[in-house]
Amino acid sequence: MSQAPQAAPTPDAGMLRRVRWRLAAWSAGLTMLVLLGLGTAVYLVVHTSLKGSAVATLERRVDLAEARFLSLPGDVLRRRPIVPFPDIGLPLGAATFGGSASGTVTLIVDRDGQPLNPLQSGLTGLPVAAGIQAALASGEDLREATVEATPVRILSRRITINGEPFVIQVVQDRTAEDQTLTLLITVMGAGAAAAIALAIGLGFVYAGRALVPIRTSLRHQRDFAADASHELRTPLAVLSADVTELRRAPERRVAEVSEVVDEIDAEVRQLATLVDELLLLARSDSGAVEIRHERVDLADLAAESLHRLNDVAAARGVRLRLDAVPAPMDGDPERLAQLVTILADNAIRFSPDGGTVMATIEGADGRLRLAVEDEGPGIRAEDLPRVFDRFWRAADAPPGGSGLGLAIAAWIVDRHHGQITAGNRPAGGTRFEVSLPAA
DSSP, X not given: OOOOOOOOOOTTHHHHHHHHHHHHHHHHHHHHHHHHHHHHXXXXXXXXXXXXXXXXXXXXXXXXXXXXXXXXXXXXXXXXXXXXXXXXXXXXXXXXXXXXXXXXXXXXXXXXXXXXXXXXXXXXXXXXXXXXXXXXXXXXXXXXXXXTTEEEEEEEEEEEETTEEEEEEEEEEOHHHHHHHHHHHHHHHHHHHHHHHHHHHHHHHHHXXXXXXXXXXXXXXXXXXXXXXXXXXXXXHHHHHHHHHHHHOTTSOGGGGHHHHHHHHHHHHHXXXXXXXXXXXXXXXXXXXXXXXXXXXXXXXXXXXXXXXXXXXHHTTOEEEEEEOOOEEEEOHHHHHHHHHHHHHHHHHHSXXXXXXXXXXEEEXXXXXXXXXXXXXXXXXXXXXXXXXXXXXXXXXXXXXXXXXXXXXXXXXXXXXXXXXEEEOTTXXXXXXXXXXXX
């Protein structure tokens, strides 16, 4: 079973593909930067909040232990060892479960770092000597460390009783805090990865949609250049042949080669018209053509345009007729006159000898309707969708013309916020109808 042939890639397909991926990468990169900044801010806020709450718990615990410890009689502290240690209403040397001090261990040590209260079995690595030495030197020390593979936060405070220094040290388990932060990083990392993947996909899709006008513009440029080259080739070939003919007999007078000169003149005129139309369309594509808006009467413009075509129509044996009512509107008089000229000239070209080209202008419901009809063969059904394409000419079109006139007419109508349609008359011939906003 044969497969349908695939369309050949256009010359700019690779470039557009690279641009599309770059746009998708930029989308993903910007998303990553935003998520990185937002994630960092969230992490810092959560970390600061957890640490602030934990430090506040340590300070409350140290304050309470200090108040209770200072209430002991002085003779108790002079005994070594203090066995049993007096009850001060705090669980000393043991892990606290539940309540606001849950997950902490409170110790009271002397200047040598020896606990005054017995430690619970299994609490190895306590007290933390570095914290005690720092507190003895500065009065208070807060640090984070690892004790027996357990992350902890340690607050040590020096107190003095009867001239003898002691240190109250509260050790706090940071395992839950670290787990919370680790889970937060994991969730944000997974969310960021999913968001970046989504940004790449959406960026790729939207980049493809954004490049559609560019792709269309590039295709139009290629088609425009190819069609222009094709249209220019014929008159240039005729001119080249005529020049060659003149060079064969340079001694002949102008009167003897008048037919060749007339042909050259006709081709030059056709080239000039074609170049003007090409420039107009090129400038219209780039937005360089400005449309004036002033009060005009479409009926007067149509009468003037048809009058200028009288000689052309008479040479082809075609009659021009105009049936118009006053039609005031806001528009560019030069372009509107050009619109009528294009439609009427096109109708003259397709009209048979002795035929009539009829132009009518009517107004209703705030719109003006300009219709131009001829008595020619009409437009084939398969050709109707392409009537306003650039450089398109029907297979049975009469010689002459560039295939740009109706494209320019459609552009003029569009710039005046109107609509133009083409169709066939029931009695035969073609009918072009333009709808424009009235003043």
